[in-house]
Amino acid sequence: AALWEGETRALGEGWAPEALIVDALFGAGLDRPLSAELARRARALERSSERVVAVDVPSGLCGDTGRPIGDACFHAALTVTFHRQKIAHVLEPGRSACGEVVVADIGLPPTPAALFENTPDLWLARYPWPDVAAHKTTRGRLIVVSGEAWSTGAARLAARAALRIGAGLVTLLSPPEALMANAAHLEAVMLRPFETAPELAAAASEVEAAVIGPAAGVTPATLSNVLALARTGAALVVDADALSVFRDEPEELFSALDRDDVLTPHAGEFERVFPGLLKSAPQRIAAVRAAARRAQAVVLLKGPDTVIAAPDGRAAVNLNGTPWLATAGSGDVLAGFVGGLIAQGMESFEAACAAVWIHAACADAFGPGLISEDLPGLAPGVLRGLRG
Numbered sequence: 001a002a003l004w005e006g007e008t009r010a011l012g013e014g015w016a017p018e019a020l021i022v023d024a025l026f027g028a029g030l031d032r033p034l035s036a037e038l039a040r041r042a043r044a045l046e047r048s049s050e051r052v053v054a055v056d057v058p059s060g061l062c063g064d065t066g067r068p069i070g071d072a073c074f075h076a077a078l079t080v081t082f083h084r085q086k087i088a089h090v091l092e093p094g095r096s097a098c099g100e101v102v103v104a105d106i107g108l109p110p111t112p113a114a115l116f117e118n119t120p121d122l123w124l125a126r127y128p129w130p131d132v133a134a135h136k137t138t139r140g141r142l143i144v145v146s147g148e149a150w151s152t153g154a155a156r157l158a159a160r161a162a163l164r165i166g167a168g169l170v171t172l173l174s175p176p177e178a179l180m181a182n183a184a185h186l187e188a189v190m191l192r193p194f195e196t197a198p199e200l201a202a203a204a205s206e207v208e209a210a211v212i213g214p215a216a217g218v219t220p221a222t223l224s225n226v227l228a229l230a231r232t233g234a235a236l237v238v239d240a241d242a243l244s245v246f247r248d249e250p251e252e253l254f255s256a257l258d259r260d261d262v263l264t265p266h267a268g269e270f271e272r273v274f275p276g277l278l279k280s281a282p283q284r285i286a287a288v289r290a291a292a293r294r295a296q297a298v299v300l301l302k303g304p305d306t307v308i309a310a311p312d313g314r315a316a317v318n319l320n321g322t323p324w325l326a327t328a329g330s331g332d333v334l335a336g337f338v339g340g341l342i343a344q345g346m347e348s349f350e351a352a353c354a355a356v357w358i359h360a361a362c363a364d365a366f367g368p369g370l371i372s373e374d375l376p377g378l379a380p381g382v383l384r385g386l387r388g
Helices: 036-051 094-098 153-164 176-183 197-204 220-230 250-256 267-273 284-295 330-343 348-366 372-387
Strands: 021-023 052-055 078-082 100-104 115-118 141-145 169-174 190-193 209-212 235-238 298-301 307-309 315-318
Touching (some): 115 348, 153 209, 169 176, 169 197, 209 220, 209 330, 220 235, 235 330, 250 284, 267 284, 284 298, 298 348, 307 348, 315 348, 348 372
Parallel strands (some): 021 052, 078 100
Antiparallel strands (some): 298 307
8 A cells, every 4th residue: 555656545435336446455364353334345345246356365254264254254256365275265155255266476485285176187187097908897896885675766876977987897786675676777787685784795895996875774784884894995985874874973983994985974964973073163174174084084075165185184175066966866976976986096085076076067067957867977078078
């Protein structure tokens, strides 16, 4: 402001409707709410955010959490920050308040990052494209555990998704009473009966990865099945009911996991196995990192700003999320995508990141009217675009 040679007005004075407004009041280090007058201004300008450019972060927004400090913050169409993005630029509601984010180079040397924006740049170089000598067993083998006869669809969604993402051989493990229901809907997915946890473990010992949880049932059998799978060496994708069944003894689950396993909760399931963590952590990234350390597995917290974290502290925030994924069964498809990529040899954190991005890109390609059954069939088009 000391270098400004143009006209200066008091903040309370009106602005011309066509004026470009540069919000440079406060930066990311603000630690107090906006004053009553500034909060009133922020609320009034929210309807005209297309005229606002923010410096660092919109004033009133906490750079470390992505949440307003107090009742209001400014909103911008464009935010120019410096050196690197901050948490407020990637986590909601800060992400929406910032609009487009541009990082300006101010001459500081690059520093190693443990927090990433989830884009193909993060994982595409290690995507498991098949080579000319590939066959179905070298492209990865996966099992998916089906629920009872009246709840088989979720596991089939996961199985189809794993095939479409590139796994060479996918087998649906089914209780005997669900065999006919599954057989009536499956073609390329193999079908195999099982009745006991040891039978399930025997099947898992022959494959690289396993998905359990979609409509599995919150039952003692599901708990036993998860623990049996964990002893086999197959990488696990633990979703839905297979998480909720451990709500009373989450440490029993964590003690069975290893760093190749992936947990894929939504916020409710996250609360069941990591009670209080979302509320006590300063923001979602910190909560998911803490969960990954506690579980010693990759944790993928689903949401409009899905966060993926590894036990070693790496974390990524997905920014291509879309409201078209707000439909029953989309999480089952995501579990299948994650499992299919791990089965092909992709490292679990990168597999989870890739699956989340591809999942959202599939939904965005379809748009309105999407149902979960559409998602697996959209993956080939997204993959063709990635391969170039």
